[in-house]
Amino acid sequence: xxxxxxxxxxxxxxxxxxxxxxxxxxxQAVSGVALIVLLGVHIVAQHFVVKGGLRDYAQVVSYLSxxxxxxxxxxxxxxxxxxxxxxxxAVLFDFGFSAKTEAVIxxxxxxxxxxTAGYSFWVIATIASGR
Amino acid sequence: xxxxxxxWHVVVVGGGATGGGVAHDxxxxxxRVTLLxxxxxxxxxxxxxxxxxxxxxxxxxSDRESATxxxxxxxxxxxIAPGSxxxxxxxxxxxxxxxxxxxxxxxxxxxxxxxxxxxxEPAAALQLEPNLNPGVKLAVAVPDASVDPxxxxxxxxxxxxxxxxDLRTFTExxxxxxxxxxxxxxxxxDLVLQRDYELSADVVVNAAGPWSGQVGACAGIDxxxxxxxxxxxxxxxxxxxxxxxxxHNPSDGDIILPQRELSVIGTTSWVVDDPDVPPVPADxxxxxxxxxxxxxxxxxxxxxxxxxxxxxxxxxxxTATAATGRELSRxxxxxxxxxxxxxxxxxxxxxxxxxxxxxxxxxxxxxVCAKLGIDVPCSTAxxxxxxxxxxxxxxxxxxxx
Amino acid sequence: MTSTTVHTRxxxxxxxxxxxxxxxxxxxxxxxxxxxxxxxxxLLVGYLYLHLGILYLLTEGPRSWTxxxxxxxxxxxxxxxxxxxxxxxxxxxxxxxxxxxxTGVGVRHQKAWFATAMSVSGCLYVVVVLAMYGVx
Amino acid sequence: xxxxxxxxxxRTWRLRVSRWRPGDAHPHFDDFEVxxxxxxxxxxxxxxxxxxxxxxxxxxxxCCHASCGTCGMRANGxxxxxxxxxxxxxxxxxILVEPLGNARVxxxxxxxxxxxxxxxEPAGRPLVRQDSVLAGQDETAASPGFFRYExxxxxxxxxxxxxxxxxxxxxxxxxxxxxxWRVTQEPRGGDPEPVLAWVDDEQGCWRCxxxxxxxEACPSGVDPAGATMALRRELTRRELGRLTRLxxxxx
Numbered sequence: 001x002x003x004x005x006x007x008x009x010x011x012x013x014x015x016x017x018x019x020x021x022x023x024x025x026x027x028q029a030v031s032g033v034a035l036i037v038l039l040g041v042h043i044v045a046q047h048f049v050v051k052g053g054l055r056d057y058a059q060v061v062s063y064l065s066x067x068x069x070x071x072x073x074x075x076x077x078x079x080x081x082x083x084x085x086x087x088x089x090a091v092l093f094d095f096g097f098s099a100k101t102e103a104v105i106x107x108x109x110x111x112x113x114x115x116t117a118g119y120s121f122w123v124i125a126t127i128a129s130g131r
Numbered sequence: 132x133x134x135x136x137x138x139w140h141v142v143v144v145g146g147g148a149t150g151g152g153v154a155h156d157x158x159x160x161x162x163r164v165t166l167l168x169x170x171x172x173x174x175x176x177x178x179x180x181x182x183x184x185x186x187x188x189x190x191x192x193s194d195r196e197s198a199t200x201x202x203x204x205x206x207x208x209x210x211i212a213p214g215s216x217x218x219x220x221x222x223x224x225x226x227x228x229x230x231x232x233x234x235x236x237x238x239x240x241x242x243x244x245x246x247x248x249x250x251x252e253p254a255a256a257l258q259l260e261p262n263l264n265p266g267v268k269l270a271v272a273v274p275d276a277s278v279d280p281x282x283x284x285x286x287x288x289x290x291x292x293x294x295x296x297d298l299r300t301f302t303e304x305x306x307x308x309x310x311x312x313x314x315x316x317x318x319x320x321d322l323v324l325q326r327d328y329e330l331s332a333d334v335v336v337n338a339a340g341p342w343s344g345q346v347g348a349c350a351g352i353d354x355x356x357x358x359x360x361x362x363x364x365x366x367x368x369x370x371x372x373x374x375x376x377x378x379h380n381p382s383d384g385d386i387i388l389p390q391r392e393l394s395v396i397g398t399t400s401w402v403v404d405d406p407d408v409p410p411v412p413a414d415x416x417x418x419x420x421x422x423x424x425x426x427x428x429x430x431x432x433x434x435x436x437x438x439x440x441x442x443x444x445x446x447x448x449x450t451a452t453a454a455t456g457r458e459l460s461r462x463x464x465x466x467x468x469x470x471x472x473x474x475x476x477x478x479x480x481x482x483x484x485x486x487x488x489x490x491x492x493x494x495x496x497x498x499v500c501a502k503l504g505i506d507v508p509c510s511t512a513x514x515x516x517x518x519x520x521x522x523x524x525x526x527x528x529x530x531x532x
Numbered sequence: 533m534t535s536t537t538v539h540t541r542x543x544x545x546x547x548x549x550x551x552x553x554x555x556x557x558x559x560x561x562x563x564x565x566x567x568x569x570x571x572x573x574x575l576l577v578g579y580l581y582l583h584l585g586i587l588y589l590l591t592e593g594p595r596s597w598t599x600x601x602x603x604x605x606x607x608x609x610x611x612x613x614x615x616x617x618x619x620x621x622x623x624x625x626x627x628x629x630x631x632x633x634x635t636g637v638g639v640r641h642q643k644a645w646f647a648t649a650m651s652v653s654g655c656l657y658v659v660v661v662l663a664m665y666g667v668x
Numbered sequence: 669x670x671x672x673x674x675x676x677x678x679r680t681w682r683l684r685v686s687r688w689r690p691g692d693a694h695p696h697f698d699d700f701e702v703x704x705x706x707x708x709x710x711x712x713x714x715x716x717x718x719x720x721x722x723x724x725x726x727x728x729x730x731c732c733h734a735s736c737g738t739c740g741m742r743a744n745g746x747x748x749x750x751x752x753x754x755x756x757x758x759x760x761x762x763i764l765v766e767p768l769g770n771a772r773v774x775x776x777x778x779x780x781x782x783x784x785x786x787x788x789e790p791a792g793r794p795l796v797r798q799d800s801v802l803a804g805q806d807e808t809a810a811s812p813g814f815f816r817y818e819x820x821x822x823x824x825x826x827x828x829x830x831x832x833x834x835x836x837x838x839x840x841x842x843x844x845x846x847x848x849w850r851v852t853q854e855p856r857g858g859d860p861e862p863v864l865a866w867v868d869d870e871q872g873c874w875r876c877x878x879x880x881x882x883x884e885a886c887p888s889g890v891d892p893a894g895a896t897m898a899l900r901r902e903l904t905r906r907e908l909g910r911l912t913r914l915x916x917x918x919x
């Protein structure tokens with residue numbers, strides 16, 4: 001009984017995918033918790049280990065040449081950008097836009113995320129290669 | 132019949148239980164009904180009554196007619212408004228020897244009125260109701276229930292609205308259109324748009340409760356009203372599972388009604404002239420605490436949630452003018468002012484109790500149909516009512532979005 | 533029966549709606565947590581892009597990087613950096629609270645969670661500032 | 669607390685009431701000086717305004733003891749039930765009285781409750797539930813079970829206080845989510861699965877930002893925010909269960 005009322009009560013742009021909302025939120029929560037670890041590692045490794053908190057150019061290159069650091073930094077970049085994009089999406093979705101606009105917003109944010117990730121990897125790659 | 136049923140137009144004045152019942156009954160019979168209520172629906176006495184679906188036990192000894200009516204309606208309402216009551220039954224509790232003297236006559240009267248009873252010894256009673264006064268001597272179980280006064284009556288309005296009734300809230304009746312002994316319509320004032328208009332009607336049903344006298348006066352008729360307010364006290368905490376009544380002659384503060392997370396103790400009775408803003412005397416509230424504590428001692432220290440008063444629209448029998456209003460019969464009366472005052476086109480229905488709203492509506496609708504020569508029987512006793520939420524979900528916005 | 537859709541609920545206009553809940557005058561701790569999380573979140577995204585912009589200098593080679601390094605060394609800039617750490621702490625710990633409470637864990641003590649999150653952020657912030665200015 | 673005896677010495681209260689009628693461009697405020705008892709409620713004052721000062725002031729009320737849910741409004745910016753809010757608790761200054769937020773104002777202090785009731789429909793309108801806890805008895809006592817109205821009185825205060833409902837008309841709202849949780853806990857013969865599917869949506873329980881304003885505003889202790897988070901816990905538990913089953917099947 002409740003199900004058939006569902007669509008009559010609130011026409012929906014996106015058909016009820018059953019997991020429509022929970023996955024997005026769980027990922028946001030999981031990425032957030034992961035970030036606490038990854039960001040913690042990033043800050044400590046980048047700024048606390050080094051005297052004075054900042055590495056000069058040579059130190060950065062040598063730091064990034066270590067493959068483990070490279071892997072952790074890359075994971076950190078991906079998770080951070082994912083979390084940031086979902087966060088902005090949540091903020092924008094609070095403006096009560098129409099379903100169509102919200103779909104456009106989602107696509108733009110995916111594009112922005114990919115662009116940011118691309119740029120970040122390019123930066124890491126060029127530094128690591130010590131051009 | 133010259134016109135189709137929808138051709139007959141009845142205006143009901145008053146958005147309380149009686150108005151709701153009449154609007155539902157007449158709409159179900161096919162007449163066109165317009166109801167005028169100057170505030171929100173059930174904002175008069177209806178919303179503020181104690182909330183007991185009486186089994187009739189309270190009136191069995193003193194007012195047999197009222198008691199028989201109650202138990203009959205009690206069963207009908209449970210059938211036509213399923214899921215709207217806290218159906219836990221009620222207990223008539225004897226605390227003193229004097230109460231015990233009442234037990235035999237009480238049991239006989241209940242039986243005579245058709246009210247099923249079960250006697251419980253003190254131990255069993257305390258097991259059923261742990262907060263009951265340990266000094267309980269005897270308890271008699273009857274089929275009382277708790278009612279949400281607003282939602283039950285709103286089901287009548289929702290069904291009437293679904294059957295085409297035009298429910299106009301925040302519209303006040305400022306006068307009755309009448310000439311040479313015939314009422315042909317009402318003068319209405321829309322409080323929202325500040326607009327006056329006239330509404331013609333074949334019959335006007337005066338269901339204004341305590342204000343019925345004022346409506347009758349608009350056609351120069353003296354409706355014999357006796358306005359008897361009662362104070363009710365709601366305290367936080369549900370102290371009993373079922374309705375607790377004191378087993379003695381009806382008097383003040385002898386019913387504790389559980390409702391949601393509250394316990395409502397009532398009631399008192401005195402007589403006033405002005406139905407508008409009945410006072411809530413502090414001594415009455417204190418009396419509620421005292422009397423309630425006799426049934427459930429913990430009530431004495433219960434936290435007050437709210438105390439209010441509501442005016443019972445009783446019918447003053449022309450002979451006896453009662454001192455406290457409690458002596459008057461609690462059945463209802465339907466005046467066809469053609470018979471009583473020689474004025475055609477106006478019917479007043481008042482008195483009675485919330486439990487008997489359907490029966491009141493049936494008798495008023497019968498009178499109206501008889502006046503209009505319509506021979507359609509009443510079927511409200513077998514028609515399940517729409518949910519109360521239907522009043523809101525199916526209401527078309529009156530003033531445009 | 534009229535069709536029943538929920539579109540008729542008027543919000544107070546989009547921006548006014550969002551600003552409505554930004555004014556915390558008559559709101560409770562939960563709203564304070566919600567708004568702080570949102571503000572710190574947006575600031576952190578702003579910093580993310582600022583940070584990515586600056587890293588571009590690293591790709592230019594050592595010369596441009598060392599010129600900027602001096603700028604980062606002066607104490608004023610360190611103050612800004614410490615603010616960033618504070619926002620990270622607040623957003624992170626409050627986010628942790630939201631993750632737990634948001635899946636029904638410890639819902640009854642959500643205010644206590646928020647209070648602990650803020651006080652822990654405060655303490656760690658003090659430690660970080662001391663570390664930054666070389667006191668520790 | 670003993671009942672407040674003492675004579676109801678009347679005091680003058682200043683009310684600033686929001687007035688709006690279909691056709692007005694925007695609401696305006698009328699000021700009223702009302703003399704009512706020292707421990708009178710906001711509803712007493714408003715009814716006195718109606719009977720003594722301005723008959724055209726329209727407001728809703730019915731039961732006068734916070735059990736019907738019709739007299740919800742905002743006093744000094746806070747969602748309250750007028751019938752149980754004492755004027756003394758609203759402070760000396762002019763008391764600002766406005767209609768509920770996040771709902772279409774029909775006129776003056778009356779808002780259209782249609783959207784609230786429409787949002788409650790899919791949960792199947794649970795009105796009565798089973799209970800066994802009596803005041804003054806510890807829960808373990810073997811007090812016999814009884815039927816009881818749900819605490820939710822459909823007053824709309826939570827919807828008015830909710831920041832997400834303020835910005836997003838499609839959000840189900842705390843009242844509907846709390847009703848969904850009640851049906852999930854006690855299906856009462858209905859099937860809770862479609863109700864869970866109905867709230868498991870971006871505009872459903874996942875939209876709530878946990879500001880807990882609804883639970884602060886609720887006059888009946890329903891705690892809609894807690895119910896929303898409980899729905900999320902249930903859905904997350906099922907989601908993780910499903911993923912682990914997928915995981916096992918994949919291996």
